[in-house]
Amino acid sequence: MDRAHDLEHPGRRRPSRRVGPALVVAAVLTLAGCSGGSPSTLDPGGTGAARIADLWWVLFWISAAVFAEVMVLLVWALVFRRGRDTRVRHGQPLRFVAIAGAGVPLVILVVVYALGLRDLAALGAGPGRDAPTIEVTGHKWWWEVRVPGIDGATANELHIPVGERVRVRLRTADVLHSFWVPQLMPKTDLIAGEMRETWLHAERAGTYRGQCAEYCGTQHAHMALQVIAEPRSQFEAWLARLAAPARQPTTEAERRGQQAFVQGSCAGCHAIRGTGADARVGPDLSDVGSRWSIGAGAVPNDAGHLGGWIVNPQTVKPGSYMPPQPVDAQRLPDLIAYLRSLE
Amino acid sequence: MSSRNLAAATSTEALTTELPVGRSTGWWGMVMFVTTEATLFACLLGSYFYLRFQHGGEWPPGGIAQPKLLRPLVMTAVLLPSSLPMIWADRGIRRGSRRRLRYGLVATILLGTTFLVLQATEYAELFHEFTLTTNAYGSLFFVITGFHGLHVLIGLTMLSWLLAAALRGGSFGAHRHDRVRNAAIYWHFVDAVWAAILFTIYLSPRL
């Protein structure tokens, strides 16, 4: 009876032996294959994240080996050491525990620690003195982007030249946030009352998604940004656009929209360069038409969503500091047309 | 001579000495309580230095004057010696002397109360200059000294309670003095903390 009972077990136990390794294998496959398009730390676009990705793979393989070792011992015990022999055994074979539990780990850990120091030193060696500098200020719940010496501002989007290290100065206007562009650079927190610095470097041109990583209240989920890495000439064009006044309206509808903006409640919080609207409560909207999203990643930037956002941001991004706008139904298309034209 | 002492101290007999030994549960309970309280004060004083050095600039900030020393020194001279009558009382009751217990407690309570009165006059004076809400320095100053003052008050409550029990009779004697000793441990702790506060709040800004 006991024997039959025992024989039953190996079959049932099989899943336990396989679950761990199977998951690990699944993980390896997905990590290797499935990263196109997502802001994956394992699909680095520049030096900073690339170092960490390399470090991860070292750590991963060491961990896999250690885990495999533990599983082999565990399964061995479960297969070969079960029985109904109830004699109590004594004896304290300390050497095995000391070597496998302390000696080997110490060697591994010292190596790993050294690798960690090396990579931290690499992350710490920032850009040179005259590298381009961008200032990012965290707000609940959007990112203000400025460039020292340039009057203009934009939001939730910053441009960097490909192949160059760019200094990023981080401040917060309210609570703590964390600046994280997984494919380019590990996080740096934005600390109230202090300034922090990090840097970005992209080896290939493209768009990199970032998001606030420190819980910052109601709409922490919608506080994304994009880093656009582009050739030097385009980066300079961006700087120039940032310095220039906003595009003037060309159609009648856009003109009416501008008027509605400047005279309505919009100008109480937002700025558009060259229109006299220069409030700094909400994001500067001088290039809002070209941005990738509305509400720091809440919805795509198209006419429909823009209209919905203006009428009631609270349905799109509940808790956002922008109240519903009493824009009358005739003016709304004009306002949308104007804002869409600001590129 | 000293090498012989060393040899003796490192002998098997000495090394196998049981230390600590023979304490009561009440003693351990009070010591553990005091330990956790001491950690709290350590965190509080640590916070003072953390804020001070993170702030960098002038300390105290916001144009607050350096703390005056005379009164705190008088307070120290009142509070630290208050442990002496407490020790005297504690030792007395261990020998069965209820008289020493009563007089010792009265003396300690008087000194402790004097300390609190002096602290109140200091507060009354300082409130003209800054308060809890002026800035972080004000918060630290009043919370640290106030929290210690609260401990003195709790200590005084304990001692008054002991005194009441001692006056009733039938409470303490040579074989029953756990409560006296535990209250004494607490009182000595409150004293010792004051020394740390004196250094942190009153002396360290001058360093």
Added chain:
Amino acid sequence: MSAQPGPRTRLAGGLLLWYAVLGGALAWAIHLMLAWGIDELTCASGSDRIGAVPLRVVVALAVVVPALATVGALLAAALAWRRTAHTRSDGIAEGTLGRTRLLAALGLWANLLFLAIILLGGVALLVFPPCQR
């Protein structure tokens, strides 16, 4: 060694055993508070010197001195371990002896661990300028 040690000697022996057990821990705690506290707070004030002394030297002291104290505790633990090895017949209770050996063994291992931590942390002094962020 043969005579019964007096109370002061016993106190010293008992304390020595506790130093052997906890000396490394205490040294490491002091090392950590000093090295971290001095580094973070000095750098926060925008300087890398304390008075005339370079910060790096101060932090190095906060590494080396505790490391030596830990080595001392390690030696004390080794001593306690050896002195309790062969004394079953000396009239010391079995429980007492077993307990002392347990503490001595704890001291040996723990001091090694704390020494490793202090040294690993200290190595970083060779890698980073004290205020690099």
Added chain:
Amino acid sequence: MSTTTAPSPGAGQEDLARLEAHWGERASLRSWFSTVDHKRIGRRYLVTASLFFVLAGTSALAMRTQLARPESNLLSPEEYNQLFTMHGTAMIFLFATPMLFGFGNYLVPLMIGSRDMAFPKLNAFGYWVFLFAGLFMWASLPFGAAPNGGWFAYVPLTDDRNTPGLHMDVYTLGLLFLGIATTAGSINFIVTALKLRAPGMSLNRVPLFVWAIVATAFMVIFALPALNLDNAMLFLDRRFGTHFFDPEAAGNVLLWQHLFWIFGHPDVYIIVMPALGIVSAVLPAFTRRGVVGYVLIVLAIVSIAIISFGVWVHHMFATGLPHLSYSFFSAASTIITIPSGIQIFAWLATMMLGRLVVRVPLLFLVGFIVTFVLGGLTGAMFALTAFDQQVTDSYFVVAHFHYVLIGGAVFPILAAIYYWLPKMTGRMYHEGLGKWAFWLFFTGMQVAFFPMHLSGLFGMPRRVYTYRDEPGWDVWNMVSTIGAYILAVGLLLVLIGVVHAIRRGRPAPPDPWCGDTLEWSTESPPRPYNFPVLPQVHSLHPTWDQPSRSSMAEDATPDRILADGRRTLFTSELDGRRERVVEMPEASLQPLLLALAMLVFFTAMLFAWYPFAVAAAVAVAVIIAWWLWPPRRPEEELGVAR
């Protein structure tokens, strides 16, 4: 049924009757409120903590349902933020620690061969405070006023400007209130383990579970003040306008983080340590041998307890402090892996050298090893500053700490439930039901949390109430949600198993597992006085060794029966030498009253009814004075000089 078993040969029928008269409690409403029996209190801790676990778990299911699909609207962001804050806060403060303290309360006196805790009334008080503090915090949820700043409540998000309303006041006051219970319980454990061990139980014969509980208690003593101070400062900042965390008035926001994590990291081990003690306690019964490397495991317990205080800054690796100061914490965080490795390999060696009896508790231990090792491996990665900066605050860290906490605490807790259920209830559980529960729980756990490593590496930050349809996020979130439901079904089966055992289980013998520690040499469930004869301990495994066993039977001496009152023994701190017989306190309503007065105090503080608060504080002082008031004794007993 077990009350009528023949008396053990040691204590006579008459002794047993007297013990019963002194220790027994008649079932009545009053005794329900006034009991000081550590076994009843321990059971209450377990039941109450399980209740809070169900609440916190249900919150998690709601969150997982919300996150199953991108841009779901099941929960509003406000609701989600309250739920995740309460989930974390309750799991850590109201479930894990109290649950393990419950096992400690029940088992420590039994394992060390004593008749109760050192301070039975303080023990009862601790339970009532825990219960009231838990209700105090959960009561805010139906009103939408629950804490919403995350369980580590970073300032300035949690100050009065950024989070007005009661939310964070509930958090600060609730945790301060609860801290009283945790501190009281910890002091009690330390003193109990130091003074109430059975004669002969020198330090080298103390069960590993007791070592773990004592180390935990010491950690609480040194860690909790930092949290209490932090919460007191935040409360003062919010309510009375102090500026501790206000950078515009010389305050500093990082002070909160330092103090919080000086508490917070030891707290991880405060949760895991007693659970690892459970592993060491359960394993011998199912491997038929003592745990290999007792010295090394004690070393691991002690050194983790100490080193855990020096790793807190690794929670702040992204705050931009100097790299050099990071390295000291990085070094400690790296090395703290070693004691954990020692324990894992000691347990593996125990299994490889023993004879395995595969029952449900052992299955949960196997699940524990698999899960906890994975969590430990990612944990070691977080010791590296550079790597930490990339994955901290992402779902990778969520995966990591669930592996550590579910692996390191919940699996052992479940093992403990099955292992000690016969002891606590006198009934055996249903093996088949238990196995089903294990497999569902184990599978659900892996399916729910392993994918979070991936979503984290793919750049998903934690604490988001929803997310856009990023490639790689949606699939793994759906998988996680499915896993969460499987896990919940597994836990439901555990609950059903416990209820089934209590109602239908067959009666349990005193020692169904042939365990090695002293609780197995008493009846199941134990009598109110625990041991008819207090044991004389001769080895680390007293129930397995003949002299220790016979010390409770044929070798019993009257000086260890002590039937003339509520009595137990004091022994010396390190060597467990017999010191003296002491009288233990009777049942009392004072603990409940004191806890109630404190509840009034904290409620009054919450709603700013300060006169009530002052009155309640006075009531607290009066009750304590009454509690400790010395009984009047005759002069000769006191020893008065004149």
